[in-house]
Amino acid sequence: MDVVQQIRQLFVHCDDFKIEAYNGGDIMFFYFDCLLDKVQFHEVITSFFANAPYEEGVQRLLTTWKEIQGTTDQQALKTWSDAVLNGEIGAVHAGKLYTTAAGIGANRSVDYSQRESIITGPHDSFIEQWTANIALLRRRLRTTDLKVQNYNIGKHIPCNTYLLYLDSAVDKEALQEADKRLSALFIEKQLDGNALTKYLEDQPYSIFPQWYSTELPDTVAHHLLLGKVALITENSPTALVAPAKFSEFLSSSGDEYDRWHFGVFIRVLRVLAFSLTLLFSAFYVAVTTFHYQFIPVTLLQTIVKSRYRVPFDPIFEALLMESIIELLREAGIRLPAKIGSTIGIFGGLVIGQAIVAAGLAGNVLIVTVATAALASFIVPNYTMETSLRMLRFVNIILAGLFGYFGIMLFTIVLIVHLCQLRTLSKEYIVLDHIGPYLMLNKKNRPKRGYKAAQQNSVQAGSQSGTLGGTLGGTLGGTLGGTQSGTQSGAQGGTQGGTQGGTQSGTQGGTQSGTQGGTQGGTQGSAQGNAQGNAQGNAQGSAQGSAQSNAQDSAQGSAQGSAQGSTQGGTQGGTQGGSQGGSQGSAQSNAQSRSLANSQSGSQAGSIASSHSSSQTGSTGGAN
Structure with missing residues (x-):
């Protein structure tokens, strides 16, 4: 039996299974038309044979489609049939099996959930694909x-x-x-x-x-x-x-998207609703059956008036009303949406009023049962809600038989059972999860976003300001000191040389040449002092009245250059030293024609120049 006959026998009586043959059955295609998109199917098939010879189209198809192989022919056929059942296109050529995907047929689109309704947050839900x-x-x-x-x-x-x-x-x-x-x-x-x-x-x-x-x-x-x-x-x-975790069944994804205060409030409300739906109806049965002394007189009179026509004990009265509530709930779920809302109104008004009028239940009990049923709807998880509905019947029976003792017994057994439950070998009740449930941990608490952002901005600004201030102060101080030293050195050298040469031309030349060159070179750069002193000495030597000026200038220039290159001055001291030295030498040489006058003028000019340059240079560097 060839492969095609085995396929036909495998899918016998499957009328939705389609077979198409090309070129007299040389290549055959198999698919379920209900599992794939027919338009895309024809596009996939015709794309190989359009505008090309048949043999070339077959070769293109065989190179792009997946060939199914197996250890045995039956295993290969089983793999091929599973792929076709998953909505793929199958092909048979020269006894070999091939498959390819061709798109998925009709499917339900992504829509909001009918079971879990949320107000805040994404509304898309899973589908059947x-x-x-x-x-x-x-x-x-x-x-x-x-x-x-x-x-x-x-x-x-x-x-x-x-x-x-x-x-x-x-x-x-x-x-x-x-x-x-x-x-x-x-x-x-x-x-x-x-x-x-x-x-x-x-x-x-x-x-x-x-x-x-x-x-x-x-x-x-x-x-x-x-x-x-x-x-x-x-x-x-x-x-x-x-x-x-147990607490996760009482929380909803929408709680994370609401404001923190409302999220905490609604989660606390769910815990209260959980307790209310389990205990409220049972508490009514226990009080009206065994514990009248706990009821205030006014409330007791109201309860007696509501029950004087009721022929049943409180336990049967409560079970009857709980059963009717469950019937109405299930009817509202199973019926279409438009009719389900009508059933709710009809059951809540007509049936409830009729039961009270017939004397089958009291008004107080109807309020109690309705409140407990309403509290169960607050639980967001449907599976947990169903569990609470069943446990409510158990608690009512224990309360009707044993009173408060039955309620306490039910509560103790419930807590013990929850504590010993495991899910994937992990605890079902975890006390550490109370904080995250109430959103009291740091991740869920409000961060005071504006103030936090402002504080972070201040901290970031402080850090960047500190860094920027350090770098800026360093660079600014360097540049400012350089420029200020340049200007003040120039002015101080000029003024000091003029005044010192005029006032005491006898004492200054040698000492001021040494001290002024040293201090000026300290604040100036090596290159600047070298150039400035070279120019000043050159001009002084050219105009030079005596050898002492040349020697003093050479010594001052050498010491100033050495100390200036050590402490790293700048070009400012260069210009100031050069201008001051040239002007001071010119004025002192003009005033003293003789060797003695030139030496004393040099000493006085150097002293005054050094003091003035140091004071003004330090002031400019500080600025």
Whole structure:
């Protein structure tokens, strides 16, 4: 039997299975028209044979399509048929099997969740297509740390389940536990992800859910960032998250997007609603049955008046009203949306009023039961809400039989059971999680954004100001000292040389040449002092009246240049020293024609020049 006959026999009585042959059956295509886009199918097929000979089109097709191979022909045929059942196009040419993807057929678009309503935050939700669900998470967690592992958990029918986690944040022990359980899981039928919980929970007989189920991608992304793992199943709009904490079932993803004050308020309100829905109806039954003495007289009279026509005990009266509430709730869920709202109004007004008028229940009990039922709707997780509805019946029965003792017994057993629950071998009740639940940790508390930003700006400005001030002061002081020393050195040298040469031409030349050259070279640069003293000495020598001037100038120039090159002056002292030296030498030489007058003029000019240059140069450097 050839391959085509085996395929026909494999898909016999499948009228939606289509077969198309080209060139007299040389190449044949197989597909399910309900699983793929027909327009894209024809585009894929005709693209190989358009504007090209048939043989060239076949060769192009065979090089781009995936050839299916296996250890045996039956294994290869099984792999090929699974691909076609997943919506791919299959082809047979020369006894070989090929497949390619051609787009997905009709599917539900991404829409808001019907089960989890939120006011603030993203409104998109998962759908029945696993690729779209993972894409919604990839858009929120754009990192290579997001890992996806595939597990085929179907025993007879393939069923793919995908384990998602962030590699850098995941709890390694929880990841290993989830991997171990999924690897050993093989079930006969699996149509929705919620059914997986009964196979993966640590205590499947517990009434409380141990895997957090949600249809919101942002909720799953939030849990993945906390180091948890998530499961996405084919044909299911529900994702499962573990390890789950009890407090997480009383929180919603929208709480993170609201203002901190309202988020804390609504979470505290949910805790009160959790206690109210479990205890309020049972408290009424216990009080009216055993503990009249705890009721104020006025309230007791009201209760007696409301029950004097009721023929039942409080326990049966409460169970009757709770049953009617559950019937109305289920009817509102199963009926279409437009009719469901009508049932709620009809049940709340007509049936409630009729029951009171018939004397089957008292007004106080109806208020109590309605309040407890209303409080259960505040719990955002539907699975946890269902658990509370069932526990409410248990608590009413214990309260009707044992009074307050029954309520205390119920509360103790409930707390002990919650404390010993585990999810992926992790604790279900964690006291350290109370702070994050009430958003009291540093990550969730208000940061006083404007003040924090202003404070950060001040700190950043202070740091940058310190750094800038240091660099600016250094550079500014250097440049300012350079320029000020230049100007003041020039002016001081000029004035001091003139006045000193005029006043005491006898005493100054030798000493001032030495001291002035030394101090001027200290503040000036090596290059500037060398040039300035060279020019001054050249002019003094040219005009030079005596050899002492030349010797004193040479000694002053040498010492000034040495000290100036050591302490690193600038070009300013250069110009000042040159101008002062030239003018001082000119004036002293003009006034003293003789050798004695020229020596005394040099000494006086040097002393005055050195004092004036040092004072004005230091003042300019400080500025």
